[in-house]
Amino acid sequence: MAAKMFRQCPDSGLFFHKSAESLMKAHAVLGVVYLLVGGFLGLLVALTRMPSLHLLSAEDFYLALSIHGTAILIFWIIFFEMAVLYFAASTLLRCRPATPAFGWLGFLLMVIGSTLVMVAFFRGNSSVMFTSYVPMPAEPIFYLGLILFAVGALIGCFIFLGTLVIAKQEKTYDGSVPLVTFGALTAAIIAIFTIASGAVILIPTWLWSLGFINHIDPLMYRTVWWALGHSSQQINVAAHVSIWYAIAAILFGARPMSEKVSRTAFLLYILFLQLASAHHILADPGVSSTWKVFNTSYAMYLAVLASMVHGLTVPGCIEVAQRKKGFNNGLFEWLKKAPWANPVFSGMFIAMIIFGFIGGITGVVMGTEQINLIIHNTIFVPGHFHATVAVGTTLTFMAITYFLIPVLFRRELIWPTACKWQPYIFGGGMLILSLFLLGAGTLGVPRRHWDINFSDALLQFQFAGTAITMLGIAGFGGFLAAVGGALFCLIAVGSLVFGKRLDPGASLFSSFGFPMASSCYNVERPGKLGLAPVEQTGDGGVQAKGTFVLALVFLASFVVYFFINAKYLSSIWPMG
Amino acid sequence: MQKNDNQESTQEEEAVPGMQQLLDNPFMLLFLGVMFPTVFYILWGIMEIISIPAVK
Numbered sequence: 275m276a277a278k279m280f281r282q283c284p285d286s287g288l289f290f291h292k293s294a295e296s297l298m299k300a301h302a303v304l305g306v307v308y309l310l311v312g313g314f315l316g317l318l319v320a321l322t323r324m325p326s327l328h329l330l331s332a333e334d335f336y337l338a339l340s341i342h343g344t345a346i347l348i349f350w351i352i353f354f355e356m357a358v359l360y361f362a363a364s365t366l367l368r369c370r371p372a373t374p375a376f377g378w379l380g381f382l383l384m385v386i387g388s389t390l391v392m393v394a395f396f397r398g399n400s401s402v403m404f405t406s407y408v409p410m411p412a413e414p415i416f417y418l419g420l421i422l423f424a425v426g427a428l429i430g431c432f433i434f435l436g437t438l439v440i441a442k443q444e445k446t447y448d449g450s451v452p453l454v455t456f457g458a459l460t461a462a463i464i465a466i467f468t469i470a471s472g473a474v475i476l477i478p479t480w481l482w483s484l485g486f487i488n489h490i491d492p493l494m495y496r497t498v499w500w501a502l503g504h505s506s507q508q509i510n511v512a513a514h515v516s517i518w519y520a521i522a523a524i525l526f527g528a529r530p531m532s533e534k535v536s537r538t539a540f541l542l543y544i545l546f547l548q549l550a551s552a553h554h555i556l557a558d559p560g561v562s563s564t565w566k567v568f569n570t571s572y573a574m575y576l577a578v579l580a581s582m583v584h585g586l587t588v589p590g591c592i593e594v595a596q597r598k599k600g601f602n603n604g605l606f607e608w609l610k611k612a613p614w615a616n617p618v619f620s621g622m623f624i625a626m627i628i629f630g631f632i633g634g635i636t637g638v639v640m641g642t643e644q645i646n647l648i649i650h651n652t653i654f655v656p657g658h659f660h661a662t663v664a665v666g667t668t669l670t671f672m673a674i675t676y677f678l679i680p681v682l683f684r685r686e687l688i689w690p691t692a693c694k695w696q697p698y699i700f701g702g703g704m705l706i707l708s709l710f711l712l713g714a715g716t717l718g719v720p721r722r723h724w725d726i727n728f729s730d731a732l733l734q735f736q737f738a739g740t741a742i743t744m745l746g747i748a749g750f751g752g753f754l755a756a757v758g759g760a761l762f763c764l765i766a767v768g769s770l771v772f773g774k775r776l777d778p779g780a781s782l783f784s785s786f787g788f789p790m791a792s793s794c795y796n797v798e799r800p801g802k803l804g805l806a807p808v809e810q811t812g813d814g815g816v817q818a819k820g821t822f823v824l825a826l827v828f829l830a831s832f833v834v835y836f837f838i839n840a841k842y843l844s845s846i847w848p849m850g
Numbered sequence: 851m852q853k854n855d856n857q858e859s860t861q862e863e864e865a866v867p868g869m870q871q872l873l874d875n876p877f878m879l880l881f882l883g884v885m886f887p888t889v890f891y892i893l894w895g896i897m898e899i900i901s902i903p904a905v906k
């Protein structure tokens with residue numbers, strides 16, 4: 275007699291396997307802990323960069339900046355992504371996870387690794403920021419912690435692949451894997467490359483910190499390190515785009531406009547996204563322009579094309595679904611009548627718009643070798659990536675959490691009004707932070723700089739008054755974003771502890787990674803996931819008129835912004 | 851994403867197109883996704899760096 279290991283969520287119809295579900299919960303909860311730590315330090319960083327407040331001392335500033343970047347960019351996001359991988363393989367394919375015991379081993383390594391890194395930070399001798407460029411030394415446990423964390427994550431990726439194999443063998447689904455699972459596969463593949471590159475550079479650096487190797491070439495370090503640093507951001511892109519498709523399906527019953535087109539776009543990610551790592555090396559001597567231009571232009575534009583495809587098909591499929599429901603007036607009734615008070619939708623849609631319009635456009639512009647010179651290493655760069663990773667990825671993960679708390683954790687959300695406003699507060703604050711960091715950076719304000727007034731420096735330099743004002747406004751936006759972020763953490767943890775139980779088998783422990791009462795798991799083998807109905811072809815593009823208009827606005831903004839920057843470049847660096 | 855449970859699989863007999871075969875093969879995709887950046891970014895980049903003449 276085989277044990278009954280699955281339960282079906284009565285609200286969503288999704289099947290959860292006992293071990294996979296516990297792994298999802300444990301990873302997601304740990305992720306939120308790091309979001310809280312990292313977000314709080316982000317606030318301190320932002321308030322220090324506000325010239326009127328200048329909160330922290332220089333030493334504390336670099337400590338806070340190091341923890342902010344590492345805890346939030348690496349630990350929060352990757353813990354959460356592991357949960358996404360278990361969800362996309364086990365739940366969506368209705369399949370038992372491969373080797374759950376190894377899943378816990380991976381989790382344990384990630385916990386130990388991230389704890390070691392935190393310990394190294396708080397001991398005070400490892401404020402090397404998340405890039406840890408050599409020859410700046412951190413303590414050996416810092417590198418060791420990163421390596422253990424990466425091994426743990428690698429185990430998670432292989433379990434994901436293993437689960438795909440089992441699902442295929444045990445025929446838990448017909449045809450191809452669902453698009454969301456395919457997107458998660460894209461993320462897992464990029465993650466494997468990312469972690470391999472990390473190993474190539476971090477293991478020698480660890481040995482160097484222990485004194486076994488006496489020299490690591492800084493350019494070599496930067497080049498290989500960015501294969502990790504950049505690609506890890508592309509894991510995020512693949513993961514959050516998959517979640518956009520998932521949310522469109524969950525909330526609107528929307529089907530991808532074309533499976534073929536969306537999957538091909540993910541394939542472009544697999545092939546080309548990681549090559550764009552070279553945009554971090556654009557200002558470095560020692561590698562040729564051919565290498566830079568090949569990797570950042572030809573290759574990167576193919577990946578950008580893929581993002582634009584997703585940016586068109588996600589709202590497009592929502593529009594088609596909404597129009598079918600009768601919201602057919604004018605160009606935008608489908609959007610006006612969308613569930614803006616539901617944080618699952620508002621979070622996802624705000625994330626998508628800010629990711630595309632701000633993160634996407636600034637990213638492509640600064641990935642251009644010549645224009646990059648205007649803003650390289652300025653605070654424009656954090657302006658760009660808070661739009662991509664803090665709004666695009668983080669807000670998407672927040673949005674799906676509002677769905678997962680009832681479905682996966684079987685708890686009702688507390689504070690419905692706060693839930694409704696949270697995505698707007700976080701998204702709005704981040705929008706202000708991002709825009710004004712972009713502005714200040716365009717005026718030359720450097721990133722990672724404690725005191726741009728150079729109060730005790732021998733050589734004085736005065737930034738434009740506008741730049742100082744912009745940093746002040748950015749600080750205000752950062753404060754607002756921190757309020758939104760804190761609210762999210764309170765709602766999430768509060769719901770896990772105090773939220774009404776939607777299932778009598780849910781306990782306090784089951785909110786934090788333990789299984790629910792065994793009586794909840796009463797399905798031995800879920801029914802096979804059938805084929806989706808055959809796509810209706812042809813009219814999708816015509817039906818999504820509103821999305822098409824949005825795409826034209828996007829294109830126009832892009833062209834104008836590119837032109838402005840090229841013009842600006844010609845004026846600060848006159849030729850001929 | 852969600853698929854229809856009661857739908858009969860009708861397409862089993864048709865030949866699967868090459869592109870779909872690629873997209874359905876996670877390990878081929880993994881191979882490509884590691885090969886491309888390793889060759890064009892890492893190996894090419896490292897070759898350029900080690901061919902910089904050393905100053906003594």
Ligand code: HEM
Nearest residue numbers: 313316317320343347403656663664721722723752755756
């Ligand atoms: C609570 C809201 C947040 C605030 C107020 C904030 C503020 C800031 C500021 C002002 C900087 C620039 C510091 C400098 O270069 O001098 C920064 C850097 C950074 N932020 Fe945030 N941030 C927040 C949330 C996030 C989130 C959610 C992420 C990613 C998921 C993130 C990732 C980063 C990274 C990777 C850096 C670069 C660190 C470095 O240069 O080493 N931040 N943050």
Ligand SMILES: [Cu+2]
Nearest residue numbers: 504507550551
């Ligand atoms: Cu990058």
